[in-house]
Amino acid sequence: MSITIKDIAKKAEVSYATVSRALTNHPEINEETRRKVLQIAHEMGYRPNAIAKGLVTKNSRTLGLIIPDITNPFLSEVAQGMGDYASQNGYQVFLCNCNWDVQREKEHLSKLLSSRVDGIVIAPVSDDISHILRHKEEIPIVFAAYKPNAEKCSFVTTEDVRNVSLAMEYLVKLGHKKIAYIGGPESNSADIARFHGYRSILEKNAIAMEPHYVIHDQYTISSGYRNTKQILENCDLPTAVLAGNDIVALGVIQAIEEFGLSVPGDISVIGFDDISYASLNKIQLTTIHQPKYKIGELSAKVLIDRIQNPEEKKDSYEILESKLIIRKTCRGISSY
Amino acid sequence: MSITIKDIAKKAEVSYATVSRALTNHPEINEETRRKVLQIAHEMGYRPNAIAKGLVTKNSRTLGLIIPDITNPFLSEVAQGMGDYASQNGYQVFLCNCNWDVQREKEHLSKLLSSRVDGIVIAPVSDDISHILRHKEEIPIVFAAYKPNAEKCSFVTTEDVRNVSLAMEYLVKLGHKKIAYIGGPESNSADIARFHGYRSILEKNAIAMEPHYVIHDQYTISSGYRNTKQILENCDLPTAVLAGNDIVALGVIQAIEEFGLSVPGDISVIGFDDISYASLNKIQLTTIHQPKYKIGELSAKVLIDRIQNPEEKKDSYEILESKLIIRKTCRGISSY
DNA sequence: ATAATGATCGTAAACGTTTACGAAGGGTGA
DNA sequence: TCACCCTTCGTAAACGTTTACGATCATTAT
Known part of the structure; x- marks a missing residue:
């Protein structure tokens, strides 16, 4: 259907390995042929197939975020923070909303795993997170706005x-x-x-x-x-x-x-x-x-750090400060 | 790394085509061998690789949603509606937030296209949607909360x-x-x-x-x-x-x-x-x-309908009703 | 008994990339 | 001139699936 690397190769009269090298900024290629290939690719409106690429490179530059309720201002701001940070670092995020339904949380988790995202941040619906922990060896997971009481977990939250x-x-x-x-x-x-x-x-x-x-x-x-x-x-x-x-x-x-x-x-x-x-x-x-936005942002950072340095410690975490904001819905009463 | 179809095949002593047939509910397979294969797959903790599957079947059961601001209660409710409907129909949605930034909208669109999602619903940041329309032959697109003035577009909005x-x-x-x-x-x-x-x-x-x-x-x-x-x-x-x-x-x-x-x-x-x-x-x-939730829900419906019936009309749309809610921030004044 | 049929399964190609390996060619130094 | 190296590129395998096609075998009809 759409244009592949082979189509470009044919037109540019090179092998498709060369086209791949041109597109991925591989060093082993002549600067001139790279320019020619890129030129042709652009003319033909080539769009790389991230699926095929993911199959061989084993990473998708994609993150998952699972939250209980997207409509909740706290959580949507967390999502915003994560999205911004991810975006700035070349990742895209799969935002999954589970409407406070553990079953849907499981489904989303499973689908995310099948989609081979590079990592997951999750604000768990329930305190029972055994179904999540089960996968922490397969894929980097960080908990947001939640402090798991298990060993070797990443999380970012307030206390x-x-x-x-x-x-x-x-x-x-x-x-x-x-x-x-x-x-x-x-x-x-x-x-x-x-x-x-x-x-x-x-x-x-x-x-x-x-x-x-x-x-x-x-x-x-x-x-x-x-x-x-x-x-x-x-x-x-x-x-x-x-x-x-x-x-x-x-x-x-x-x-x-x-x-x-x-x-x-x-x-x-x-x-x-x-x-x-x-x-x-x-x-x-x-x-x-x-610090809602910050929680999202840091979750993304911790996750991406772990993805990019897999050998490092698996339990990096951040505990952020929160503070009391006194406005006008509380007043002192005389004790009697 | 993770367990593939071939690992199962070896253990079950069948070809991996048979394993695939067992997993996909293909009719050309003996019921008994199917059970055996499924049993082994389950024991081994097999998780299908949606990437590889997508490569050959050319669909990912994944939808994209691009909105200007996830923090906006109107839009987050639209997202919720879309997510619910998609979820109920076996689709997952890639929610992309662009913070009112057209550039980021373009990036998200491009990445979604590369990821070969099956369809996209978008609430455009700007009234200039030429960069979106450019792709409406490649992939089903429906506009949410926006009425494009172009031919052959799907959309769901209020007037x-x-x-x-x-x-x-x-x-x-x-x-x-x-x-x-x-x-x-x-x-x-x-x-x-x-x-x-x-x-x-x-x-x-x-x-x-x-x-x-x-x-x-x-x-x-x-x-x-x-x-x-x-x-x-x-x-x-x-x-x-x-x-x-x-x-x-x-x-x-x-x-x-x-x-x-x-x-x-x-x-x-x-x-x-x-x-x-x-x-x-x-x-x-x-x-x-x-009708925020409804807009999201219907957008998903229109999109999925178009994905599943590609030959049908490409300009299905819905225009929903809205209504004035009189509360207490307006009052009549005497004209003078 | 033979041919036809249908059920079940295996072989191999295909999807669109990346990349290890090797080959070709030109340049360099002795 | 020869040996060597470096740059550049092509060939082919690999990633994990699905699926068209053909093969095998048992069953049934003739």
């Missing part, structure tokens, strides 16, 4: 447990004791770490955990909304809620205000990620800032 | 000019005459259509266009903010602003409120797309709803 401490210590310092937790999917890695942090700070401050105050659901606005409503209608009112991330926090605020209460007047709300909408003056969400 | 009419007629009906337009990148397809609509409704209602009221910049919050500030500080105040999309509108509102004015008290604001944040009760943005 989620510590992040939560930032938020929780702040809340406690403000005098809050009745703090609800509205997180993400129960088996999700981020949720597990954040919930763990939530519990440990509670313990540390000798505050009993109220089971009705903790809910694991989805990382969506409507989940935050729905579950907050549920708490408001059925429980003793909390004085603060720690949302699993910013979009959940937006739903939480929505529910509180619809319930006739005010944020932070009656209930304080703190989020996670610091998405761009959080800083709007209509929102002014107090939250934990995460 | 942007009509969408703007919805917004502008509403504004005019409310009594607004001094309407600012803060749009996207000047050469961007959506911006061109929307601006065109803006002008024609102005004309239709015999309202002179005030040049200082029209600004083309980026589709970001900060662009909306920056340019609105610019107008507020230097011009006669408009009574309404038509924002290029919802995130721009958020920036617009931000600027107006920081300027000490209120929305819609002093200035009405109308957006575009109806992103999920627009319906928050803190925001309540009046906007034009677009």
